[in-house]
Amino acid sequence: MKRYIVSIGRQLGSGGKEIGEKLAKKLGISFYDKKLLEEAAKESGLDTATFEGADEKESDSFFSNIFALRHSVTSYFVGNENCMDSDKLFQIQSETIRNIADRESCIIIGRCSEYVLREHPNLISIFITADKEERIARIAMKEKVDSEKAKEMIERGDKERKSYHDYYSTTEWGMAHNYDLCINSSLLGIDNTVEFLFEYITHRLQ
Secondary structure, three states: OOOOEEEEEEOOOOOHHHHHHHHHHHHOOEEEOHHHHHHHHHHHOOOHHHHHHOOOOOOHHHHHOOHHHOOOOOOOEEOEEEEEOHHHHHHHHHHHHHHHHHHOOEEEEOOOHHHHOOOOOOEEEEEEEOOHHHHHHHHHHHHOOOHHHHHHHHHHHHHHHHHHHHHHOOOOOOOHHHOOEEEEHHHHOHHHHHHHHHHHHHHHOO
16 A cells, blocks of 8 residues: 555544554554654754653744744754744654654554645645543543643643644644544543544545
8 A cells, every 4th residue: 555644633532642652553553643743853862851842832932022043044052952932843753753654654643643644645634623521531631630721721731732733834823624524532531533534545645
């Protein structure tokens, strides 16, 4: 089968990561979430914690309107030699995404991967949503918090993901016309959503 990439964007609490992991296993391909950060760290010689600190968070320069830093190829340091500005980290991470796409089929979660790989001939971009009540319940269970706290976490998490995505790309996070397929995982459940996506992907690749 030809090499392909499945990019999955997701709302917090939608089950997107679980769906991605199960789908990758069913397709027999690699799954990149935090593993992507480890690979970026390895390729760049930086510590993984450096990438985790800026993971899907927009650059501080966005808030301070220092837009000249956005496309700078020069890194600067904050506090210690392992702390790079998030614009440079995004460049490094994007290069890692392209390197992975050049060598293997895989699923990549978030991190603007559908935008970074927009020129890839066999990119399949998916966005996963879920009903708000189900998202709250899932986060409350996972994080062991009450529903009010889970709701706050979801609102903050979605805001961060949207800000990060929209800052580093020219498309809008979560808008249907920017993806090949958008699906509400509450309608079919996690496992049936995996089955549906498996059928969709295999038909696309024929």
